Amino acid sequence: MGKRIEGKCKLCGQVKPLTFEHVPPESAFNSLPVREIPFEESIKLMTGEDGRLPWDMEGLKGKLNQRGGGGYFLCSDCNSNTGSWYISEYVRLVRTLHEVISNLNPNTNDRCYFEVEKLHPLQIFKAIMTMFCDINNGCFGDESLREFLLNKESNVFNKEKYSVYLYLTKGPMVRINSLAAICRSDVGIVIQSEISRYPVGAVLYIDKPKALTPLGLDITQFADCKYSDECNVSFYGIPLLEINTQFPDDYRSKDEIVKGIELSQKEKTLEEN
Ligand SMILES: [Zn+2]
Numbered sequence: 001m002g003k004r005i006e007g008k009c010k011l012c013g014q015v016k017p018l019t020f021e022h023v024p025p026e027s028a029f030n031s032l033p034v035r036e037i038p039f040e041e042s043i044k045l046m047t048g049e050d051g052r053l054p055w056d057m058e059g060l061k062g063k064l065n066q067r068g069g070g071g072y073f074l075c076s077d078c079n080s081n082t083g084s085w086y087i088s089e090y091v092r093l094v095r096t097l098h099e100v101i102s103n104l105n106p107n108t109n110d111r112c113y114f115e116v117e118k119l120h121p122l123q124i125f126k127a128i129m130t131m132f133c134d135i136n137n138g139c140f141g142d143e144s145l146r147e148f149l150l151n152k153e154s155n156v157f158n159k160e161k162y163s164v165y166l167y168l169t170k171g172p173m174v175r176i177n178s179l180a181a182i183c184r185s186d187v188g189i190v191i192q193s194e195i196s197r198y199p200v201g202a203v204l205y206i207d208k209p210k211a212l213t214p215l216g217l218d219i220t221q222f223a224d225c226k227y228s229d230e231c232n233v234s235f236y237g238i239p240l241l242e243i244n245t246q247f248p249d250d251y252r253s254k255d256e257i258v259k260g261i262e263l264s265q266k267e268k269t270l271e272e273n
Helices: 039-047 076-104 120-137 145-151 220-224 254-272
Strands: 007-008 013-020 034-036 063-067 070-075 115-119 162-169 174-183 188-198 200-204 233-236 238-241
Touching: 013 076, 070 076, 076 115, 076 120, 076 145, 076 162, 076 200, 120 162, 120 188, 120 200, 120 220, 145 254, 162 220, 162 254
Parallel strands: 162 238
Antiparallel strands: 007 013, 013 070, 034 063, 115 233, 162 200, 174 188, 188 200
């Protein structure tokens, strides 16, 4: 018998028994056991404590989740509805992107140009927004977003407030970040959440500063399609980015990170002398 967990469904908002949901979907390369590192331990990865590099998880405490990454986010109705309405189409896209990466074998920061035939853009967009509501503990207090996801046909989506960008990634690091506000000297405050797991990463921006040009490909216009619309979708210019840390907005290569650490150590030694 599985354990019974009751709580507030992140989508419909009702208090009900919740069912386990994979984020990203299980058949989108999320079926292998994952080690869930508690926050105190993950700090060691972020601070480089005891000379640890950000991708070196060896010896960290954490329990193994045999099922893959996910959690108890949705009630069984919302889980099965979003699964059949949106997630199956998202899985199809992810599997196609896996083939694209295998065929093109792009390098870090390369931009790729390809077209995927017969996609249902609105379904894919709603799958991604559902995952962002899952990991952010609800629909950001936004009733219209809740309605957009609960009514599969709805096109009422606030594109002024929310925007979603996609990029390709080769893994193996997974980065699932709930909303964080990053203060950037060039564009100001950036509020973003990210779900990144081979072969694709998605970043949600809330009230994205006009001056910010994200690295990924903007797919927010997918929200304008009708539920049953089937289109050939161009992914022109989608970049391949590297994920080596748990920091939001950090797409540095391992080389760049090591050089950055060496530089800061050098500066520290200079200060001390
Ligand atoms: Zn629900």
